[in-house]
Amino acid sequence: MKEHGGPLSQFTVVQATVLAGLVILGVLAFAGAFGEAEQPADLERLEGHDRIATAIAVSEAGWDSADTVLLATAEDFPDALAASAVAAATDAPLLLTNALALPRPVAEEIERLGAETVYVFGGEAVVDPTVTWQLEYLDLGLDIERVAGPDRYATAAAAAWRSGAPGGEAAIALGTDFPDAVAASALSATPERLPVLLTEADALPEPTVEAIDDLGLERVEVIGEAISEAVVAELEALGLEVARRAGPNRYATSAAVAEEALGRVGEATPVVLASGEGFADALAAGALTARVGGTLVLTPPEADSDDVETLLRAHAGRWDDGFVVGGRGAITRNGVERLAAMAADLTAPPPLEGLDGDEEQGADTSLEDDPAAPLEDDEG
DSSP: OGGGGSHHHHHHHHHHHHHHHHHHHHHHHHHHHHOGGGSOOOEEEEOOSSHHHHHHHHHHHHOSOOSEEEEEESSOSGGGTTHHHHHHHHTOOEEEEOSSSOBHHHHHHHHHHTOSEEEEESOTTTSOHHHHHHHHHTOSOOEEEEEOOSSHHHHHHHHHHHHOOTTSEEEEEESSSSHHHHHTHHHHTSTTOOOEEEEOSSSOOHHHHHHHHHTTOOEEEEESSSSOHHHHHHHHHTTOEEEEEOOSSHHHHHHHHHHHHHTTSOSSEEEEEEESSOSHHHHHHHHHHHHHTOEEEEEOTTOOOHHHHHHHHHTTTTEEEEEEESOTTTSOHHHHHHHHHHHTTOOOOOOOTTOOGGGSSOOTTSOOSGGGOBGGGOOO
């Protein structure tokens, strides 16, 4: 054992110390040369076992408390498409419910937030009166108000009336599908808080025309290519300045809308990413975008959109942090890694070929009933 204290042992210790120092210096030099830009963007995934639980996870992450909560059906999209501006105006999260009964976890989240007001989006055919009765039964002293009209266009107009149009602008999107309308949420999160009105492809519905007049609009952003030039001509005939934000697919349109939104917000902004394949996660993401002053971007599950990649890389210096809304069934693990690399303008891993999102757990586009059992069926 005494050889441990001999000259050879002492030389070995000195060698090891010097080598360790050289390694540390090398690491520091490497870090100094490349800095934080060589790290992928920090994207926090917010997810639950289904779309209702994901909306709750978003609420928990974004709000310690909230005076107002927005509530929409988890089963269809039309009546919640215009909720984003109301979320921005009231600093409210958006929660989802079953059409016929309020899930207990949603009730518990409303109580946790200490909410005083609940806006229920859609008429009684969309969200059954049982849901509002259950909200009253919680005995939280909630002021419950429906935001609804005889159709989706009138419901969007009613939402716009509640949010207002402080900048004299609104976004107009197709009311018969969800991608362009949820992409418009990026504009609702800007300081101008553009409300989202809905239109048919070839003609402006009367509730939308009335809302334009009531809101005193001066300018509209037409979202997507599906809205015809006939509608644009109608808008211009109403004395409005019209700009179109569109691309050949939903992701190109979302990128175009996000580019416009980025011109309206501060230099540093969080990026909020949601799947463009389903509406539910994007609705909750729209409310979070307004809360954090971020920019919403829709993405394919594997993030294999050239338009999304171009947008994220072009603004790599502006993303101060970010969120991915939805589980691995909505945006895959590899998709998130790709998005994180793009947002830092680094080399991204290739997309995985032939991957069905449902092969991974956490498919937030599904609606699982058991974990979100209706209140009256919950004996616990």
